[in-house]
Amino acid sequence: MKLIAPxxxxxxxxxADKCKHNCCIGWEIDIDEYTRSYYEEIISAKPAEIPSSFINRLSEGISYSDDTAYFRLAENERCPFLNKNNLCDIILTLGEDSLCSICTDHPRFRNYFTDRTEVxxxxxxxxxxxxxxxxxDKTELCVLGDDKEAQTLGDDEQKAIYMRSTVFEIMQDRSIPFEIRLRKMTDYCGITLPQKSHAEWTDIFLSLERLDDKWGELLTKYRDFAPDEFDFTKLESFDACFEQLTVYLAFRYFSDGVLQNTAGKTAAFIALCCNMIRNLFAAIMLSAVSSDLSDMLIEIVRMFSAEVEYSDCNIEQLMSVL
Ligand code: SF4
Structure with missing residues (x-):
């Protein structure tokens, strides 16, 4: 079994404390069984080496819903263990190994195949x-670990990984402009995006489940942006960023799309998300006076990811119109 990663x-x-959008704010975190037992053991045994004030916080900070334990969000939707310096008191008191699996893992994701785990x-x-x-530089996948236990990929998995590597190749062909690469990618997957204006696509994004009102405000503000009137060659210096975005999306979603027989829709989803982010970025660029454009792009992508990517129901809804 191999471990493969970009x-x-x-x-x-x-x-940590330098993060503007700390992942310990706004998300209710489920605690896995193993860590839950460990915390419950501390709460009932009250070991002398752990301050009693912390043990009380641990007891008060955990809630239960059915069989699931989770951290009860405090004021301003902060994790109850995030201190005023935006550092984690569980790490500071019990050590990094004491985090639950979601906190240890975030922001990592995994995809599983017969012969490998991709992270x-x-x-x-x-x-x-x-x-x-x-x-x-172009992103490549590398093998981070291999236990040498031979496993063979099924035919469908081989096809998925082959098609994804072709998508990588198309999107990383820096000899051609980015939007042509995007079109070649959807052509390769036998799909074209439904014809809709930027405003119509924006309305679809606005109809999705929302985490932060700022995302809705951003979409609304630039709903009437006219891509046809914008000179996209002005974004050429950001082509590499958009290339990385599409390669990320392909790495994360494409092989599963092939395995589910939805390669075309997945390619269209990648193209749609990329187009929406490019349009928003172009619109903001037009109105920005002297901001750092890279920071702006990172923030749009971060918001898009939290709002769209991290909601299965939003992804499903977008897929249903492609
Ligand atoms: S994992 Fe990322 S989002 Fe969470 S605190 Fe660290 S830098 Fe910020």
Whole structure:
């Protein structure tokens, strides 16, 4: 069994208290069984080496719904263990090994195949988004581990991985403009995006389940942007960022799309998300006076990821119109 990841994966470091959009705010985190038992053991045994004030917080900070334990969000939807310096008191008191699996894992995601596990970093984390979008050279996949136990990929998995590598090749062909690469990718997958104006697509995005009102405000503000009147050659210096975005989306979703017989829809989803982000970026660029454009792009992508990608029901809804 192999462990495969994009080549930037091992460079990721959480920036913790320097993070503007801390993942410990706004998300209710489920606690896995193993960690739940560990916390419950601390609460009932009250070990002398752990401050009693922390044990009380642990007891008060955990809620239960049916059989699931989760951290009860405090004021402003903050995790009850996120201190005023935006550092985690569980790590500070019990050590990093004491985190539940979701906190340990975030922002990582995994896809499973017969002979490999693929692991990547999700764009809803601003530091992961920075690392991925600003990577100047082409992203490659590398083997991070191999237990040498021979497993054979099924035919469908081989096809999925082959098709995905072709999508990578198309999207990473820097000899042609980005929008042509995007069209070649959808052509390769035998699909064209439904003809809709930017405003019509925006209305569809606005109809999705929402996490943060800022995303809705951004979409509404630039709903009437006219892509046909914008000179997209002005975005050429950001082609590499958009290439990284599509390669990320393909790495995360495409092979599963092939396995589910929805390769075309998945390619259309990638193209649609990319077009929406490019249009928003272009519209903001037109009105921005002196902001850092890279930071702006990272923020749009982070928001898109948290709002669209991290909601199965939003992805489903978008897929249903493709
Ligand atoms: S969003 Fe990313 S950088 Fe920010 S606290 Fe979470 S893991 Fe760290």
């Amino acid at each position: 080549d930037y994966y091992t460079d990721f470091r959480c920036i 990547g970093l999700g764009l809803c984390c601003e530091e992961a988004a920075r690392l991925i979008l600003l990577k100047p």
